[in-house]
Amino acid sequence: MNIKLKVFSSLMFFGFFLSSIFAWSQSDPSGERRVTGTYAIKGATITTSPGKTVSGATIIIKNGLIEEVGTNVKIPVEAQVIEADSLFIYAGFIDGASNAGVAKPTDPERPSNFDPSNPPDEIAGITPWRNVLDNFDFKNGQVSDLRKSGFTVAQIIPDGGMLPGKSAIVVLGGNASTNIIGQNAALTAKLSISRGGRGMYPGTQLGIMAKFRDLYKNAEYSAQHKRLFAANSGLTRPEVNKTLEAFYPAIDKSIPIMFEVSNDLEIRRALSLQKENGFRLVLVGVTEADMVINEIKATNTQVLLSMKLPEDKITKAKIEDLSEEMKARTIRAQEAYKNSLKQAGLLEKAGIPFGFTSIDGKTSDLPKNLKLMIENGLSENAALAALTTNPANILGISKFAGTIEKGKLANMVIFNGPMFNEDSKIKHVIADGYIFDYEIKEKKASNGNGKNGTADIAGEWEYTSDTPAGSSGGTMIITKEGETLKGTITYDNPSGNGKASSEMKNISISGNYMTFSFDVAAGGMALVVSVSGDVDENKFSGNMSLADFGSFPLNASKKPNQSTR
Template identity: 30%
Template sequence: MYRLRWIPKNRFLQGIGNLAILLVVVIVFAAGRPVEATQRQAAYAITNATIITSPGNSVETATVVLRDGLIEAVGTDVATPPDARIIDGSGMTVYAGWIDSFSEVAIQEEPSAPPTLVTSGRGGGGRGSRGSGRQTLQMLELGSPGVNQHVNPEFIQADNLTNEDTSLAAFRDAGFTAALVVPQNGIYRGQSVLIALRETSTEEMVLNDNVAQVVGFSTGGFGRGYPSSAMGVIALIRQVLLDTQRQATWENSFNNDPTGIPRPETNPAYTSLMPILAGDQQMIFDTNNTRDAKRGLLIAKEFGLSTIIKGNGNEYDMVDVLVDANVEVIVPVNYPDKPSVGDNDAANLDISLVALQRWEAAPGNAAAIATAGVTFAFTSDGINPDEFAGNVRKAIEAGLPEDAALAAVTTNPAAMFGVDSIIGTIEPGKIANVVIATGAPFAEGTEIRHVFVDGVHTVPPGDNGDGPTNPRHDGGRK
């Protein structure tokens, strides 16, 4: 015999309230995740296409299957899964999505403040004291602290991203599916991050955080504080590294035997640079000219740093130096404008021979360093994404092999940034960052028809008005 159990009114209402809350949570979760999850889990089969699996390697009339955000299979004998959405790739070329090696895409406009740093002096609160606002590095220089606002190596770009940058779509439309996002301010700028170029949570955008520390050569300018000269910049870069060495020695000595040794003070800036000195992390020198590049290489040699040079387009002027240093280079393709030479002889005299030579030699820069055996990656820094392929084509016309050009946006940067096991080629098990185009990657007239980032399908804008961020599951247009 069943008995009815009396439930007090307040408990009954509480139960209804809890159920309502549970339903709301389920609905919110269902609304927030399934669209993206469905997009990534969807299976696609791109059939009858020319597939460039890696630079210099391709298969004709082949199929590539994408599932759960990964590449499941690729080859001429791959069967089309019955649940896959089919994209007919007849006459199309499929290749790995490009990687931009030095970008400011998706940077949060107002970055969060870096961790508060501790002064080297014992006064004013001592260990663990905190100030207000953006803090600056307190340099440990012979016991006398100095402060410089251009030194922020503890800044983490991965913590300062936005998924609302409209240029994400522009990069995808140009064929990019990943980018190394670098901090922009200061001399010691902070840690870079490699991201997937899609509108998802900023945490899910991250492919590899803290890829490399970024150091620039910008001066404060006259009246804007130290350093105001190139010599001052070099001195500051070296002094911070020397201070970090001193801090590391202090900490190691204390950890081995603390007897008679003052307890080391916590300083996130020095802690951030210690992996650089230990050879566990790379340093990217963002150079404005060949002099900066050479100075950066001298610093790298002095401190035994693993270094990448972000070039300025004139690396052909220092090929021998790059070869001797055995250094990798990030190469821009923002060529100088053609000097305006007219019929006015007097005006023409104002155009320097160097400017003419730079303009003429710029497209051949990549070919020069490739011929010398220097490993390099391309960046769109300084130009719009839709200008990139055309400028790379100029480099190819100036002597750069097409396979080397493709490697500079796929396998080379993937290896540089420690992600060659997950992106950079069309191989089973790798992330489904895939581009489908009407022809070879840099050929004139080639149009991109489909882009997959993390397996999420987008179609660049076409006559039908579809936007690049709107997923299409009907095969799109050809």
């Protein structure tokens, strides 16, 4: 049994799992109510594409496809009519790159004669032949969370080292194999050094670049040799090399290479590799585009901007009593934060169409982060395009996704108000003709003690978590110091010795929606657990998510008179 299975068995036996709640409760969580007949959604305000909105319009859906859309649509006699005069409909969102539901493959054991200067490809994180679908769980709670935020299509990318494998494009509708739109959609690459890749070649970014160049050129020679051998006699038979052969579609430009980047230096390095080799490049996770906008535009490089924004911990800082040095540092930090909010607007201004990626972000933060981007220069039409038409073009799926048109997939997100209104919520999501309904809860401040409608979460909470192994529980103690929230959570020790505790990290409360994470040491592994959910009075309903193992329900109650400020 490998280490992950051992850890999973241990954790399940001791019932430690928590779980994250849906941001909006789901009245039809299975999504099995598929539109297999004919339906008419009547009288809605429909934005068919960014900048094009029709009021009082009707959509006819038949067998999961859009049959008609417009104001003068004749409703078939056999259609079931859904009155939607108070609803606002948009094309389903598209996540340009996501790791939702994707587990990292088990790392191979190092051989006894391991040479760190020349490690085997798989040990060095060079696995471009891998198919992400081999490690994708469609029923993972992260996939449900993605759909609850309005996403109906996602390009899922593999987890791993510098060349983790090929991506796939899936529609977030049914659970059957028909949810796969395309396999081997892109070759994925990273410039960052994974933990397992340290201490061996390539162990630095420059080493990764050198290794990439070497592999790409050898793949070109291999492809050329293979073509010559097929057309001529008297040539040596080409070797079979799955690493090099995985590059062939990228060399032919039938698929792009997607480089995950975290700063402007990594963007420049990825652009340098593209310039040298001529492949189609997609930059994934862009956060610092302002310094390289001209280079991106000149090369027609496609961009997937990170939907994650840094937390605002600095703009309200008082600098009057600080030393000159600390004042300067604080001002630079404030400027850096404000600049991060402007990246989307700067790309729009430069005429660079971009999509979004949820990697390293929380889709539940999307409405809040879009609002910040719009307040800092991004137009509403460009924001919608970044969620619909732009990623459809980047992924090559615009023929059947990205807009609401006749013949396209019935992928829609339905709000109870205009999408960018602060109080608007998602009421329904239709993905591939499968309807998912979400109950809309009114915002209210817990106990009436929170500021600006924010729930009061400080205090001692008792929680229970339900897993296939049974129920377990512990406590969460949250304190508030000024504007800072701190906490400690206890849980059943995976080793079996009573309770263990961990610091609650990144505690955040927005309205009644709380999130945090904590670390668990089990079986020699350091596991990161993410918790999210809704606070209602003195109750918390949520779930805990652990990427490799799924997610499980968590419910908590605050002890009376336990508000700690």
